[in-house]
Amino acid sequence: MDSPGHRGDTFRLDGEEVPFAPGETVLEAATRAGRHVPHLCWAPGFAPHGSCRVCLVKVGTRTVAACSTRAAPGLDVTLADEALTAQRKSVLQMLFVEGNHFCPSCEKSGHCRLQASAYADGIEGPHFEEFYPDRPLDASHPDLLLDFNRCILCGLCVRASRQIDGKAVFALGGHGIGSHLVVNSTTGRLADSDVHPDDAAVGICPVGVILKKRQGFAVPIGQRRYDLAPISAEARPDEDAP
Ligand code: SF4
Ligand code: FES
Numbered sequence: 001m002d003s004p005g006h007r008g009d010t011f012r013l014d015g016e017e018v019p020f021a022p023g024e025t026v027l028e029a030a031t032r033a034g035r036h037v038p039h040l041c042w043a044p045g046f047a048p049h050g051s052c053r054v055c056l057v058k059v060g061t062r063t064v065a066a067c068s069t070r071a072a073p074g075l076d077v078t079l080a081d082e083a084l085t086a087q088r089k090s091v092l093q094m095l096f097v098e099g100n101h102f103c104p105s106c107e108k109s110g111h112c113r114l115q116a117s118a119y120a121d122g123i124e125g126p127h128f129e130e131f132y133p134d135r136p137l138d139a140s141h142p143d144l145l146l147d148f149n150r151c152i153l154c155g156l157c158v159r160a161s162r163q164i165d166g167k168a169v170f171a172l173g174g175h176g177i178g179s180h181l182v183v184n185s186t187t188g189r190l191a192d193s194d195v196h197p198d199d200a201a202v203g204i205c206p207v208g209v210i211l212k213k214r215q216g217f218a219v220p221i222g223q224r225r226y227d228l229a230p231i232s233a234e235a236r237p238d239e240d241a242p
Contacts, residue, residue, distance in 0.1 A: 011075035013057075020071035027055055027066040030079075036232040037079060038088060038117050040095075040206050041154035042067040046163065049155045053091045054117060056084055063087070085121060092118050093127040100132060100149035101207070107216050108208030110224025114152060115207075116231035138183065140191035144202065145211045151181045152207055161201035169195045181209070 010017040013030055020029035025048060030037045041052040048068040055066040058078040066077070078084070095114060103109045135148035153172055161169040169190075173182040185192035195202065202210050221227070 009071075009073055011071050011073065011077060013077045014080045018071075024071050025067055026057060026059075026069045026071050026075070026077055029071045030066065030077075035079075036234065037066045038120065038231070039067060040113055040117065040152060041156065043156055043204060046156065046159050049159070052095070052152065052154055054088055056088055056091070058084060089121050089123055090127070092121060092123060095152050096123075097126050097128045097130045098133070099151060099207075106150070106208040107211050108150075108205075110219075110221055110227045112208060112226070113206035113231065116226035119226070120231050135180070138190050140189040141193075141195065141213075142191070143197045143213050144190055144195065145213055146181075146183070146190055147209055147211065148181055150208045153179050153181070154206060156204045156206065157181075157201040157210060160204045161195075161199065164200035165196075167194055167199070167201070169193045169199070169201055 009022070010019050011026070011029070012018070013026075013033075013035055016035075018029050018033045018035065020026075024032075027037050027039060027042060027048075028044070031044065037055050037057065039052070039055040041049040042055065048065070050065050050068045053065060056063055057066045057069070058064075058081060059069060060076055063084070066079075092114070096118070101114065103112070103115050106112065109115060133149060135151075137148070138146040155172055157170045158172060161167045168184050171182045171184055172179060174180050182188070183190050183193055197212055202212070
């Protein structure tokens with residue numbers, strides 16, 4: 001058997017043959033092959049969540065989420081497509097207005113996947129009316145701060161806490177517009193949970209919700225990950241690994 005898949009196990013992504021291993025999704029295989037498919041609620045090593053809808057691709061004429069579409073021999077997948085880009089831009093703009101994303105004052109600016117994805121698609125403004133939610137911060141923990149106003153409900157912290165840290169510090173609660181991030185502790189405060197600043201759940205947040213205290217602006221603006229290279233440059237094996 002050839003690594004990583006069987007000989008001949010390929011699908012087409014924008015006309016380019018991409019090899020895949022049995023069971024892999026289009027997003028996993030494309031990422032491993034060095035192709036960047038925009039995504040927010042997925043990270044290597046995690047099962048698909050399918051919530052952000054940023055990873056939209058076309059399979060034939062159908063628009064699907066690349067993170068939850070199994071790769072199959074001969075699949076004809078399109079990513080570079082004007083209509084798809086327009087759709088993805090709307091999805092990203094909705095994510096911006098649903099929360100409070102004031103990038104210049106956010107510690108995650110330059111390290112934020114939402115901001116970097118917006119830049120990659122040339123988004124210059126919110127387009128939709130801002131919701132301006134008012135969600136109280138949780139600054140109870142001595143080393144960590146939670147700003148719920150930036151949560152895009154990707155569920156990565158929930159999955160990382162369970163899958164990697166062997167804990168259950170975070171959960172998603174509520175439905176629809178009332179969906180929100182929950183801290184699993186008797187008081188609902190982070191200080192009363194068993195979170196540790198080195199937990200994978202802390203580091204995996206793609207936006208600026210889970211922040212370490214006393215590390216503000218340790219890396220100057222202009223020298224951060226997505227200041228140095230666009231997010232589209234990161235689809236290389238291991239680079240996205242949690
Ligand atoms: Fe995702 Fe961060 Fe919200 Fe957790 S806190 S669900 S990682 S955006
Ligand atoms: Fe596919 Fe979020 S990465 S829906």
